[in-house]
Amino acid sequence: MPALSNNSTEKGPFVSLLADLPGGGKAFMGILLAATLYIIIGNVWIPADSFFHVPTYMVSLLGKYVCYALLALSVDLIWGYCGILSLGHGAFFALGGYAMGMYLMRQIGDRGVYGNPDLPDFMVFLNWQELPWYWFGFDSFIFAALMVMLVPGLLAFVFGWFAFRSRVTGVYFSIITQAMTYALLLAFFRNDMGFGGNNGLTDFKDILGFDLRADGTKIGLFCGSVIALLVGYLVCVYITQSKFGRVLIAIRDAESRARFTGYRVEFYKLTVFVISAVLAGIAGAFYVPQVGIINPSEFSPANSIEIVIWVAVGGRGTLWGAVLGAVLINWGKSYFTGALPDAWLYMLGGLFVFSTLVLPKGIVGTVPLWAEKIKRRIALKSSAADTGVK
Amino acid sequence: MRTHTLIASVLLCFLAICTRPTPVSADSAGELVSGIAQKSFSKKAAAVEKLASSGNENAALILNALMQGNLYRVKTDSTRVVLVLSEEGSLKISDPVTGAEFPSLTKSDLKKIRINNKVRSAIKAGLGRLDLTHIDPDRRLSAAAAVFKSGDPTMLPVLEELLSKEQDEHVKSAFKIAVASLQLINGQDKKIRLKAVETLQDAGGQEVKGLLSKAALQLATEKSEGSAEIAKAVEKALASVDRQLATYGMVENLFQGLSLGSVLLLAAIGLAITFGVMGVINMAHGEMVMIGAYTTYVIQETCRLYMPGVLDYSLIVAIPLAFLVSGLFGILLERSVIRFLYGRPLETLLATWGISLILQQFVRTIFGPTNKEVSTPSWLSGAWEITSGLSVTYNRLAIIVFALLVLFFLMLVLKKTLFGLQMRAVTQNRMMARSMGVRSASVDALTFGLGSGVAGMAGVALSQIDNVSPNLGQAYIIDSFMVVVFGGVGNLWGTLVGAGSLGIVNKFLEPYSGAVLAKILVLVAIILFIQKRPRGLFALKGRSVEG
Numbered sequence: 001m002p003a004l005s006n007n008s009t010e011k012g013p014f015v016s017l018l019a020d021l022p023g024g025g026k027a028f029m030g031i032l033l034a035a036t037l038y039i040i041i042g043n044v045w046i047p048a049d050s051f052f053h054v055p056t057y058m059v060s061l062l063g064k065y066v067c068y069a070l071l072a073l074s075v076d077l078i079w080g081y082c083g084i085l086s087l088g089h090g091a092f093f094a095l096g097g098y099a100m101g102m103y104l105m106r107q108i109g110d111r112g113v114y115g116n117p118d119l120p121d122f123m124v125f126l127n128w129q130e131l132p133w134y135w136f137g138f139d140s141f142i143f144a145a146l147m148v149m150l151v152p153g154l155l156a157f158v159f160g161w162f163a164f165r166s167r168v169t170g171v172y173f174s175i176i177t178q179a180m181t182y183a184l185l186l187a188f189f190r191n192d193m194g195f196g197g198n199n200g201l202t203d204f205k206d207i208l209g210f211d212l213r214a215d216g217t218k219i220g221l222f223c224g225s226v227i228a229l230l231v232g233y234l235v236c237v238y239i240t241q242s243k244f245g246r247v248l249i250a251i252r253d254a255e256s257r258a259r260f261t262g263y264r265v266e267f268y269k270l271t272v273f274v275i276s277a278v279l280a281g282i283a284g285a286f287y288v289p290q291v292g293i294i295n296p297s298e299f300s301p302a303n304s305i306e307i308v309i310w311v312a313v314g315g316r317g318t319l320w321g322a323v324l325g326a327v328l329i330n331w332g333k334s335y336f337t338g339a340l341p342d343a344w345l346y347m348l349g350g351l352f353v354f355s356t357l358v359l360p361k362g363i364v365g366t367v368p369l370w371a372e373k374i375k376r377r378i379a380l381k382s383s384a385a386d387t388g389v390k
Numbered sequence: 391m392r393t394h395t396l397i398a399s400v401l402l403c404f405l406a407i408c409t410r411p412t413p414v415s416a417d418s419a420g421e422l423v424s425g426i427a428q429k430s431f432s433k434k435a436a437a438v439e440k441l442a443s444s445g446n447e448n449a450a451l452i453l454n455a456l457m458q459g460n461l462y463r464v465k466t467d468s469t470r471v472v473l474v475l476s477e478e479g480s481l482k483i484s485d486p487v488t489g490a491e492f493p494s495l496t497k498s499d500l501k502k503i504r505i506n507n508k509v510r511s512a513i514k515a516g517l518g519r520l521d522l523t524h525i526d527p528d529r530r531l532s533a534a535a536a537v538f539k540s541g542d543p544t545m546l547p548v549l550e551e552l553l554s555k556e557q558d559e560h561v562k563s564a565f566k567i568a569v570a571s572l573q574l575i576n577g578q579d580k581k582i583r584l585k586a587v588e589t590l591q592d593a594g595g596q597e598v599k600g601l602l603s604k605a606a607l608q609l610a611t612e613k614s615e616g617s618a619e620i621a622k623a624v625e626k627a628l629a630s631v632d633r634q635l636a637t638y639g640m641v642e643n644l645f646q647g648l649s650l651g652s653v654l655l656l657a658a659i660g661l662a663i664t665f666g667v668m669g670v671i672n673m674a675h676g677e678m679v680m681i682g683a684y685t686t687y688v689i690q691e692t693c694r695l696y697m698p699g700v701l702d703y704s705l706i707v708a709i710p711l712a713f714l715v716s717g718l719f720g721i722l723l724e725r726s727v728i729r730f731l732y733g734r735p736l737e738t739l740l741a742t743w744g745i746s747l748i749l750q751q752f753v754r755t756i757f758g759p760t761n762k763e764v765s766t767p768s769w770l771s772g773a774w775e776i777t778s779g780l781s782v783t784y785n786r787l788a789i790i791v792f793a794l795l796v797l798f799f800l801m802l803v804l805k806k807t808l809f810g811l812q813m814r815a816v817t818q819n820r821m822m823a824r825s826m827g828v829r830s831a832s833v834d835a836l837t838f839g840l841g842s843g844v845a846g847m848a849g850v851a852l853s854q855i856d857n858v859s860p861n862l863g864q865a866y867i868i869d870s871f872m873v874v875v876f877g878g879v880g881n882l883w884g885t886l887v888g889a890g891s892l893g894i895v896n897k898f899l900e901p902y903s904g905a906v907l908a909k910i911l912v913l914v915a916i917i918l919f920i921q922k923r924p925r926g927l928f929a930l931k932g933r934s935v936e937g
Contacts, residue, residue: 008651026526033681055837060787085736085739091455159917162917162918162921163920163921165921166920166921166922167924168920168921168924170735170736171669171735171736171739172670172875172920172924172925174671174736174739174873175671175871175872176875177872177918179868179871179872179913179916179917180913180917182868182915183909183914185919186906186909186910186913187910188908189537190906190907190908205504211810244906301868302864305740305743306738307675309740309744312740320406327618333741340776342754342755344748345750345751346748346751346752348744348747349745349746349748349751350744350748351742351744352740352741352745352747353727353741353744353745353748354738354744356731356738356740356741357727357730357731357741357742360734360737384725
C-alpha cells in the first residue's frame with residue numbers, strides 16, 4: 001500500500017483519496033461504474049429480444065449481490081484491517097433490514113389483507129390492539145433511515161464497549177458474536193416481539209411513493225445500492241489509509257504492542273466496529289426492498305459465517321477483494337443451487353477449507369503472488385538458458 | 391321413553407362388544423342372575439350385591455341392563471332371566487350370561503324385572519365395586535382414582551370394606567385417599583373428617599390440592615359440628631400440600647436442568663479438550679456428535695437385520711463404536727486440514743465450519759434428509775416414580791449417569807496415563823513440552839481423536855432424546871460453545887460446572903419466561919459474564935494464556 005501522501009493538503013482530501021486508491025482500487029471503481037452503466041442501458045434501452053438485454057429480475061438479483069458486497073466490505077474493514085472476526089455481522093445487516101422493513105410495512109397502510117390502517121397485517125392477525133411504541137416514527141422515511149444506521153450502530157457500540165473493554169479477543173470474540181446473533185435469531189422468531197415472528201415482514205407495496213414492483217423503482221434501488229457500495233468503499237479506503245487505519249493494522253498484527261506504545265486499543269476497535277456495523281445496516285436496508293422480505297433467518301449464525309467466507313475467498317484486507325468474493329460466491333450460489341442443488345453445500349464447504357488452506361490471502365492477494373512466482377520462474381529459466389548458451 | 395330404550399340398547403350393544411360372554415363361569419353366574427328375578431326388592435338388592443362382588447365378567451353388562459330396564463323374567467319359569475334388546479325393530483331375546491338366543495320366546499311371555507331406589511343404589515355401588523375388585527391392580531387403581539374424582543358418597547361403605555381386604559400397597563393407599571376424600575366432603579363426624587384431612591395432607595399431589603380447595607369452600611358455608619376447626623385443618627393441609635408441590639416442582643426443575651446439563655456436558659466436553667489443548671475451535675464438533683448418533687442408528691438397523699435377539703443391547707455396542715467412528719473422523723480431520731492451520735485459530739474456525747457443511751451434506755446424501763429413529767431399549771423406557779406426582783424417566787437418568795461416567799473416564803485418561811500427561815504438558819506449554827521430547831504432532835492428532843470420540847458418544851446419548859437428523863449437531867454447537875466459554879478451557883471441572891449451571895439456570899428460568907426467552911437470557915448472561923471473566927470460570931493461568 002502506498003504511504004499516506006502529503007499532497008492531501010494541496011488537493012483536498014477527496015481528490016487525493018481518489019488519486020491514492022490502493023492496488024486495483026481504481027480499476028475496481030471503473031469496472032463497477034461501467035457495469036452499472038451497462039446494466040441500466042441494457043435494461044432500459046436495449047430491446048428485450050436482444051442478447052445484450054438485461055432483464056429486470058437480473059437487475060434485482062445483481063442489486064442483491066451489491067448489498068452483499070457492501071456487507072462483505074464491512075466485514076473486511078474489521079477483519080482484514082483490525083483482526084476482529086465477527087461471526088455476528090449478519091445481525092447488523094438484518095437489523096438494518098428490519099428498520100427498513102418496518103418503514104415499508106407502514107407504507108402499506110390499509111392496503112393489507114385485513115385493511116387495517118393502523119396495524120400491520122400480522123398484528124391484526126395476532127389480535128394486537130395498538131401499535132407497540134417501538135414502531136412509532138417508522139412512517140417517516142427519514143426516521144427509518146436514521147434507525148437503519150442507529151440501531152446496528154448502537155448495538156455494536158454497546159456490545160463492542162463491553163467486549164473490547166474487557167479485552168475479549170480472538171476466537172472468544174467470534175464465539176460471543178455468534179451467540180449474539182443466535183440470541184437475536186431466537187428473539188425475532190417470537191411472535192410477541194412485534195416483528196412478525198417467523199414470517200418476518202413482507203408484502204411491501206411501495207417506497208417513498210414509488211411502486212416496488214415497477215421496473216423503474218427496481219433500477220433506482222439497484223443504483224442506490226451501487227452508490228451505497230461506492231461510498232462505503234471510499235469510506236473504508238479513507239479509514240484504512242488514514243493514520244487511524246495504520247493504528248488498526250498495528251492492532252491487528254500486534255495488539256499488545258500497540259497498547260504498550262500508548263494507543264487506546266479499545267477506542268480504535270470500538271470505533272471501527274461501530275462503523276462496520278453501520279455499513280452492514282445500510283446494506284441490509286437496501287437489501288430488503290429488493291428481495292421484498294426480511295425474516296429472522298437472516299440472523300442465523302450460518303449466514304454470518306458465510307459472509308466471512310466471501311471476504312476470505314476474495315482476499316481479506318483488500319476491500320475490493322471482499323466485493324469480488326461476495327459477488328462471485330453469491331453468483332455461484334444462485335447458479336449451483338439451481339443447477340446442482342445437492343452439490344452446493346459440498347462446494348461451499350470445500351470453499352471454506354480450500355480458501356483457508358490454499359488461498360490464505362484470497363484471490364486478490366494470491367493471484368498476483370502466483371503471477372510473480374511464474375514470472376520469476378520464467379526469468380530464472382531464461383537466465384539459465386542464457387548461461388547455458390554461454 | 392322409546393328414545394331412552396334406544397340409547398340404552400345402543401349402549402348395551404357396545405358393552406356387549408366390550409365384554410365378551412365367557413361360558414366358563416356360566417353356571418354359577420346363572421344362579422346369581424336368577425336371584426335378581428326374585429320378587430322382594432331387598433332380596434333383589436342382595437342379589438345385585440352378590441353378583442357385583444362375584445367378579446363375573448358379565449356382571450357389568452347385566453347390572454347395566456337391569457338399571458336400564460332391559461332385563462326380563464320368563465313368566466313360566468320364574469328363575470330364568472333374559473336380556474331383551476330391540477334391534478332394528480325386532481326384539482332380540484337372549485340369555486344375559488351365555489349370550490344364547492331364545493327365538494321361541496315373545497314379549498308376551500316375559501315380565502319386566504322392576505327395580506326401586508334401593509336396588510338402584512345397590513346397582514350403582516355394585517358397578518363401582520366391580521372395578522374396585524378387579525383382579526388387575528391397575529384397574530383397581532384407576533377405579534379408586536375415579537371414585538376420588540367423582541366424590542360419589544355411595545361408594546364410601548364399599549371402599550371402606552375393600553380397604554380392609556386389599557393386599558396391594560399401592561392400591562391400598564389409593565383407596566385410603568379416596569375414602570378420606572369422601573369422608574371429608576360428605577362426612578359428619580368431626581374426628582373422622584379431621585383424620586381424613588390428615589390422610590390427604592400426607593398424600594399430597596395436584597388432585598388433593600383441588601379437593602382440599604373444594605372442601606375449604608364447602609366448609610366456609612357449612613354449619614355443622616366443628617366445621618371451623620376442620621376448616622382450619624384444611625387450610626393448614628392446603629398450605630402443606632402447596633409447599634410439597636413447590637418442592638416437587640423444584641426437584642423436577644433441578645432434574646430437568648441436570649438432564650439438560652448432562653447433555654451439554656457430553657456435547658461440550660470434547661470441545662473443551664480440543665480447544666484447551668490446541669486452542670482450536672472445532673466448528674465441526676457438532677457433526678462428530680451427529681456421526682455418533684448415525685452410528686447408533688446404523689448399528690441398531692444392523693442388529694435388527696442380523697441379530698434381532700440382541701436388539702435391546704445395540705445401544706451398548708454403539709457406545710464404543712461411535713467413539714471409534716467419530717474419533718477416526720476427528721483424526722482424519724486433524725491430519726488433513728487442521729494441522730496446517732495451527733497458530734491461526736480464526737482460519738481453523740472457518741475451515742472446520744466448511745467441514746461441518748460437507749459432513750452434514752454427506753450424511754444427508756447417504757441417509758436422506760429425514761429424521762431417523764433410534765428406539766429406546768426396553769430397559770431404558772419408563773420412569774422411576776419417586777413418590778406420587780414426582781417421577782424421572784430412565785433414559786434421562788441414564789444420560790446423567792453416562793455423562794458423569796464419561797467425565798470420570800476422561801479425568802482418568804488425563805491424570806493417569808502417559809498420553810494424558812503429554813496432553814497436559816502440551817496444553818500448558820507447547821514449546822517446552824516439545825523440547826522435552828513430547829511428539830506434539832501425534833499428541834494433537836490423538837487429542838483431536840479423543841475429543842471427537844467423546845462427541846460420538848454424546849451422539850449415542852442424544853439419539854435417545856432427540857431426532858437423529860443431519861442437523862443434530864447444529865442444534866447443540868452454540869450451546870456447547872457457551873459451556874466452554876463459560877467454564878473456561880483446559881479444565882474439565884470448568885466444563886462440568888459450566889454445563890451443569892447452564893442447564894439448571896435454563897430450566898429454572900423456563901417456567902417464568904418460556905423456553906425461548908430463557909435461552910436468550912442465558913446467552914445474554916454469558917455475554918455479560920465474559921466481560922467479567924474473559925477466560926471463563928476456571929481460566930488457565932500462566933504463559934499459555936496470551937498464546
